[in-house]
Amino acid sequence: MRQLMGDILVYCFVVVLLTGGFLAYYYEPGGGTVAYDGSYAPLQGAQMSDAYASVLKIRMDVRGGLLVRQLHHNSSVLLGLGVVAWILFGRFRYGFAALGLGALTGLAGYASADDLLSGTFLAKVPIPVWYGLHLTAAATLGAVLVVSSRREAAQRPRTLGFVALSIGLTALAIYSL
Template sequence: MLVYFLVVLLLSGAFLAFHYSPGGGTVVYTGEYEPLRGVEMSGAYASILSLGFDVPGGLFVRRLHFNAIVLLALGTVVWAPLGRLRYAPALLGLGLCLVGALAGFGSADDLLSGTVLGRVPVVLWYGLHLVTALALGVTLVISARREAARDPRTPGFVALTLALSALLLLLPGG
């Protein structure tokens, strides 16, 4: 399931990347969201607002991306003890999930503004976010291949994990 969450995370992240601009400079918001129209903000935050309100399906994809990282982090928390903590990649994956999530919030320039971490340029947060996503992908794919070599998956098991992954990702709220 973790690999499926990672695939959703990467695909939704690719969609978001096409509509995101990691500008750290100040701009005046001119988008669809009326309460913030005319307000000065960072270019990254204006890009996020535009993605959510101006791009069709933008809010849905952002929510899907967020749900995927939360489920991926929770899955790695469960994965480590189930492997009797012999899976160092699970702990590495959890660390990468947490760093990637922090970098994602930093690149959106919404939750970290006004804090010490908010002083880090948005472009560096975005770069860290991309690097951790790639490192997490490599970690999970290598681990999944090793695990599948030891214990091959049946088609029924694969279908069940796909169905559960889809159900968890599409749950409202979260």
Template structure:
């Protein structure tokens, strides 16, 4: 059971790397601002409709940036896998590891903050009153803390059961398979 938990932990690290790389691509085009601007992208029915600069940039990433939709989907899929994977990881450890519980909380917090920073789904709720820049900062902070928790846990588990190249290749292949299977 411990080896299975270690395999899931390794897969989570690879999913985190994919989420980090796709997030870096998206961050290049993203504008974390709640300021209202008229839409000026390529989608004609929305032209000159007022919306937040954050949502405007999300639409432009999706519709005007080459590979933008693919990167958004890849970021979303790897983030969903992080949440589901941390649940499995915590269950395999029978909730006895602080890193698993911290990872679970951080992945949920990061997912909520990611939705909040897009300024679309939470806009008409109580959480919509929180500034977009704060959501974005919380998303980045939760992602950084989750990465630290995953790497620290992986290093701690590798002391008792060292990783072999075959084990790392298996976890990498499984992570890629799961990411692109969804």
């Protein structure tokens, strides 16, 4: 069960990585203030940060942007919940590292979108710093998951059926959120 959970976490991370790459292509991490000029009419001319305008552009103007953003969010939530379950199955050393990195990655991801931390003391940190922290923590989290998964696989080699089961469960879990 622990190995299955570890593989599901790795596959969730791959989904987060792929969707994050798509979002990063369109995202502009800037802290300057701009007037919104996107397709959402009620916000036309509203002052907002470059980062938030970029997020709105992805959601409203990029084909499939909202779907990819939701998939990225759902996979990230599933990854966080999976890490908690992974800790409960006994992977304490890697689990606590993954939990801390996951929390840091999530906080930095929300902060780089500049929508939830505005008005708090955390908003004083420049958005490009949050974005860099998000990318660094995500890469480190991926390394922790891959190293742990490889060590599990060295003890118990995977079969094709096991890999198919873990991929199927990952897709089902992401779809269910």
